[in-house]
Amino acid sequence: MTTSPDPQDRCRLYLITPPRLDDVDAFARTLAEALDGGDVACLQLRLKDVDDDAIRRAAEVLVPLAQARDVAVLMNDRPDLALATGCDGVHVGQDDAPYAEARRLLGENRIVGVTCHDSRDLAMAAGEAGADYVAFGAFYPTSTKDAPIRADVDLLRWWAEAMVVPVVAIGGITPDNARPLIETGADFLAVSAGVWAWPDGPGAAVARLNALMDTHSPEREPA
Ligand SMILES: Cc1ncc(COP(=O)(O)OP(=O)(O)O)c(N)n1
Ligand SMILES: Cc1ncsc1CCOP(=O)(O)O
Numbered sequence: 001m002t003t004s005p006d007p008q009d010r011c012r013l014y015l016i017t018p019p020r021l022d023d024v025d026a027f028a029r030t031l032a033e034a035l036d037g038g039d040v041a042c043l044q045l046r047l048k049d050v051d052d053d054a055i056r057r058a059a060e061v062l063v064p065l066a067q068a069r070d071v072a073v074l075m076n077d078r079p080d081l082a083l084a085t086g087c088d089g090v091h092v093g094q095d096d097a098p099y100a101e102a103r104r105l106l107g108e109n110r111i112v113g114v115t116c117h118d119s120r121d122l123a124m125a126a127g128e129a130g131a132d133y134v135a136f137g138a139f140y141p142t143s144t145k146d147a148p149i150r151a152d153v154d155l156l157r158w159w160a161e162a163m164v165v166p167v168v169a170i171g172g173i174t175p176d177n178a179r180p181l182i183e184t185g186a187d188f189l190a191v192s193a194g195v196w197a198w199p200d201g202p203g204a205a206v207a208r209l210n211a212l213m214d215t216h217s218p219e220r221e222p223a
């Protein structure tokens, strides 16, 4: 089992589930198809406006499926549910559990990532506190979330060039618009609709994104 979505020598894909799953078994087949498309570093279980039981039921099916393929699973919003469902970590936003509480609950060996919107200050605070990654976005318009704040490639470049903490780019990313984010040095691209709603299917989207990451990731300094 992968316990960390460590950046390798290139940008990697960070999948995010759709916000609602009416049929978890059907989605498990879709997820398997996506994972068959190429390398995926991690999967975020991001179910919105559902009760905890629905999250637990989805996790029961999806966590082992992903982990069996060496894909780390992060729970969105809820460190307590991350622990209870065997996730590898959690993603917290600025209105969720504070980073320190998430870390206290999950310990040092699980992943804690933090939303930083378009803010250098938030990102530096998260990085200094010990976050495993910082996330900037939204880079493009998205219908998955009401996300009015826009991040840009200058911010991404500044972080990628100066900091060692990995950086995730999120928001409206598809195989058609991912290239500048990869070229600028994002360690991960977090993608939801750009995979699940891709016209040629999720496996094709994952394959296209991987091909872009293989070709356009910048050279990295040896660790
Ligand atoms: C990788 C990643 N980045 C940002 C977010 C957004 O988190 P948040 O601001 O808490 O919003 P919700 O996702 O909870 O609606 C994320 N989930 N993942
Ligand atoms: C959760 C989140 N946070 C900022 S934009 C966004 C939505 C990501 O989904 P998509 O890749 O479909 O835009």
Ligand SMILES: [Mg+2]
Binding pocket: 076, 077, 091, 092, 093, 094, 096
């Ligand atoms: Mg949140």
